[in-house]
Amino acid sequence: MTRTKLWMIAYRGLTRNRRRTFFTMLAVALGLALLITLNGYISGVMEDGLQNSIRLQTGHVQVRAAGYPDGKHSVQWKDLIERPEEIAAQAMAMPEVRAAAPILWLDAVLSTGEESVGLQVYGIDVNSPLHDPLRASVIAGAFLEATDRSGVLMGGRLAQSLNLKVGDTVPLVTINANGEPVEAPFVIRGLFSSGVLVYDESVLFMPLARAQSFALTGNRASAVMIELHRREDADKVAVALAQPGLQTFTWRDLNAFILQSMDAAFSFYILMDAIVIMIVAVIIANTLLMAVFERVREIGILAALGMKRLEILLMVLYEAAIIALAGVVVGIALGLLGVFFLTQNGFVLGEMATTAGNLPISNVVYARFAPDLFTWLAVWTFLIALLASLYPAWFAARLEPVRALHTE
């Protein structure tokens, strides 16, 4: 029998109960739209966290001294890079590199009259384009000058919680390269808001030279931080900069933990996706089964006229395929619309963002188009819907023509 005619009968079957067909299609569409939107958003959150981490903490590539300890800061000379400017210059000469500059990390304690807070101090090359985003995020006062001997840039939230403002002087204590505690007063030149709450609450910036003199490190730096045009070039650049006595890291190494927790989170979301897809599948199976029950007689007639079991099976499957395909198409459209909306209008996560563990999530997070993920979801929704229709199709194919005809 010509396949097209099977399609035609299947299609006619659908137009019979338009409302039911429509709502089933809608169930598929809404299910998929929900999945696409959610996954687009989650993907946005993850990517945002990763981007923030790269932008604010790790860069795309880092060069450190071979001895620099893992997971904590050290300002001992043996742990630092001796001539960081040379490495930065070498990196800057590479076409893949957008910006490169030395950085010095210190642990410090800030004390006001009432309280003390542990902070991280980043000594930065304030003229490097590496810090353009920071420059742009200044919300009060001014950005730092390279020659400033006492200025610091503080997160707006931290300042607020400590009741400080631009122009205030605060004492900072750190352990210097010789292992001695040292204290010095600093003036708050400006306040920044990076959009990442954890960051805004615990990081203080000062010019590299001042950080070096504060901790007695000479010209040394903790690392040379490198930003690339494309993060895919990280391995290449890392390899090019490798030399004895140094170790290089890519953003993958540096964000291993984040990437890992992203994977873990994704398995959870896959479970959620599976549940939604299953619900859609049950709805399809149910509708088709109802449609088959309703047409027991009609199927009996087709069987009496000589339609074979496989043909009846295919006919019902075609019906399912049409519903599923229409649902998937509409679902993709609605889902992309949802994602688009969330790329324009982010959710303000506020306090929730600070509790997201190690993921430095922005205050406002936007969805992201993840074509691979969306295709995957659409294909699975379609396949599972077809799979779910196997039972009704099998049921229809198994009907005896006689019994089917007796139903009047």
Next chain:
Amino acid sequence: MPIIELFDIHKTYRIGEVETRALDGVSLNFEPGEFSAIVGPSGSGKTTLLQIMGCLDRPDRGIVKLDDRDVTRLNADQRAELRRNVIGFIFQFFALIPVLDAYENVELPLLLAGVGARERRERTLEMLEAVGLSDRIHHRPNQLSGGQQQRVAIARALVKRPLVVLADEPTANLDTANGEQAMEIMQRLNEQTGTAFIFATHDPRVMKFARRTIHLVDGRVAENHAPVPVEAAVRSLSHPGEPRA
């Protein structure tokens, strides 16, 4: 040579503990081009017999030969193949596909049989013309009268030029005029095409058209009035009630 041969057909339905003996040793032959009625009281097994002849159902015991081929042990797909090629059905409730229009309903058996598009169209239109429905080809079943629906069913049964058309109470849901018209059309098509017609019926109007009447009682053949040659008919008149050999 007969087109259908039935040897000692038995069929018992079981619903739970209850057994109904629907056919109890039926042996019958049907010749090409016959126009016969199977009559008998309700529950006597007429429908069951037609279903077994039409390969819609299988007997518990006995042999069914269709066109000299034993069909008793064929599987579901092989029986479907036979139904699509050599048997036409007409049912009491017309049994049209409600979502297809008259044209599509008549075309369906040709599609199932894999007839090419051009021939399909010609034969479909020809059959619709033969049953007088050329002006109704795009009407859905629910837009047709009962008589018109049954005529679509007749066209559908005949369009594939089957060996035999099996009709179960084809006039039961038609008024007298429509019933007569349906019978006349079938008689004419029987004469024109040579397709055999076998009816199961209570309807005296159908019996009146039939050239042979088979009486079923309790799943057995009680009387079998074959199309008799004149002298045999005279003999049977002179000896009423004498059972046939």
